[in-house]
Amino acid sequence: MTSRMRPLLSAGLALGIGMGSFVDGILFHQILQFHNMLSARIPNTDYVGAKVNMVWDGFFHAGVWTITAIGILLLWRAGRTAGADMSGRLLCGASLMGWGLFNLIEGVIDHHLLQLHHVYEPAGLSIWDYLFLMWGALMLFGGMAICWRARRFGQGSVAIRP
Amino acid sequence: MGRPFVYALRRKLATSHFRRDWRVRAGLASALAGIGAGPAFACTLCPSAQAISIRARLFGPDLWANLAAVSLPLLLLLAIIARIAREPRGPEGSS
Numbered sequence: 178m179t180s181r182m183r184p185l186l187s188a189g190l191a192l193g194i195g196m197g198s199f200v201d202g203i204l205f206h207q208i209l210q211f212h213n214m215l216s217a218r219i220p221n222t223d224y225v226g227a228k229v230n231m232v233w234d235g236f237f238h239a240g241v242w243t244i245t246a247i248g249i250l251l252l253w254r255a256g257r258t259a260g261a262d263m264s265g266r267l268l269c270g271a272s273l274m275g276w277g278l279f280n281l282i283e284g285v286i287d288h289h290l291l292q293l294h295h296v297y298e299p300a301g302l303s304i305w306d307y308l309f310l311m312w313g314a315l316m317l318f319g320g321m322a323i324c325w326r327a328r329r330f331g332q333g334s335v336a337i338r339p
Numbered sequence: 340m341g342r343p344f345v346y347a348l349r350r351k352l353a354t355s356h357f358r359r360d361w362r363v364r365a366g367l368a369s370a371l372a373g374i375g376a377g378p379a380f381a382c383t384l385c386p387s388a389q390a391i392s393i394r395a396r397l398f399g400p401d402l403w404a405n406l407a408a409v410s411l412p413l414l415l416l417l418a419i420i421a422r423i424a425r426e427p428r429g430p431e432g433s434s
């Protein structure tokens with residue numbers, strides 16, 4: 178990694194983590210309702226359990242909202258950093274890396290180590306949790322490959338301090 | 340938006356017709372709001388009987404453990420972002 182890639186790489190990572198977390202929260206927690214934040218500890222099959230899980234989902238969303246806001250600030254800062262690589266390829270690769278990183282870290286800690294919830298809660302720890310990790314690893318390595326190509330082949334757009 | 344606009348607004352607000360109209364509208368709106376909010380009890384965490392059970396479960400002895408567990412991956416991810424965003428001390432080429 179070169180120092181001129183660092184500003185956009187960190188911004189893309191934060192945005193990818195934020196967007197990936199929102200996909201998890203909105204798709205799996207709310208639309209499909211496969212699991213909630215603490216659904217392996219507090220079953221969400223009755224009214225009280227569902228409401229308590231809803232509160233913890235809220236804390237999770239508050240956290241990922243903060244990470245997304247940090248990503249926007251880092252992106253703004255990258256745009257003002259003289260000489261920073263501002264290529265779209267680097268931003269896409271970094272965002273993909275961030276999403277993959279989220280799946281891997283959240284998957285390992287919450288699904289496997291702490292057993293807070295599982296991807297498909299009725300099945301417990303199942304093949305879906307391993308597929309979730311594999312999906313994360315694929316995105317992480319795919320993102321790394323895109324960033325590597327951005328470094329190797331393209332100079333990209335360079336931010337110029339006004 | 341200059342002074343002429345402010346003067347025109349003051350004149351408009353001072354007319355008796357507008358004042359009467361404004362009071363009627365405010366009365367209707369508050370009556371409608373009162374009727375709508377009364378039986379709904381939309382905030383189930385505020386006054387309902389189930390709220391006691393929910394609060395008891397939420398603020399149980401495992402509150403801090405749950406909070407730590409929910410925060411842990413997010414803090415780890417934040418640390419990774421901070422590690423990459425931070426400029427290394429001293430001159431750096433490619434690493």
